[in-house]
Amino acid sequence: xxxxxxxxxxxxxxxxxxxxxxxxxxxxxxxxxxxxxxxxxxxxxxxxxxxxxxxxxxxxxxxxxxxxxxxxxxxxxxxxxxxxxxxxxxxxxxxxxxxxxxxxxxxxxxxxxxxxxxxxxxxxxxxxxxxxxxxxxxxxxxxxxxxxxxxxxxx
Numbered sequence: 323x324x325x326x327x328x329x330x331x332x333x334x335x336x337x338x339x340x341x342x343x344x345x346x347x348x349x350x351x352x353x354x355x356x357x358x359x360x361x362x363x364x365x366x367x368x369x370x371x372x373x374x375x376x377x378x379x380x381x382x383x384x385x386x387x388x389x390x391x392x393x394x395x396x397x398x399x400x401x402x403x404x405x406x407x408x409x410x411x412x413x414x415x416x417x418x419x420x421x422x423x424x425x426x427x428x429x430x431x432x433x434x435x436x437x438x439x440x441x442x443x444x445x446x447x448x449x450x451x452x453x454x455x456x457x458x459x460x461x462x463x464x465x466x467x468x469x470x471x472x473x474x475x476x477x
Contacts, residue, residue: 323372418461
């Protein structure tokens, strides 16, 4: 990510995560790759600071951002989410989830069948969608979306 090779960086992050249970080269003294706390710390840094581009500075009460994501996600409260699959290869599967029971969800304003689920005692409604590179989908718990500005949608 540091060298702006986002797809290559994502490939190696996935490789590391898939091999956490693999025995380390010096297994007798160290165990598996995932037994090193440094591995989890580096993966967290790779996700938060490198992939998301979020670098907080608590001392100066400041924040800097520089995204390396291949998708753009925008939430509006708990009722509308938009995903723009900016770049990548192949189809991206997206499960859009919303708190509570909704008879249906609305994808770009069109009614979509939804599944009711429970996870850790929380009831939510979801639908799974497929996006092609360059595609934008907006999922909402309400039917009508009206354009307010170039940057936001409102119900």
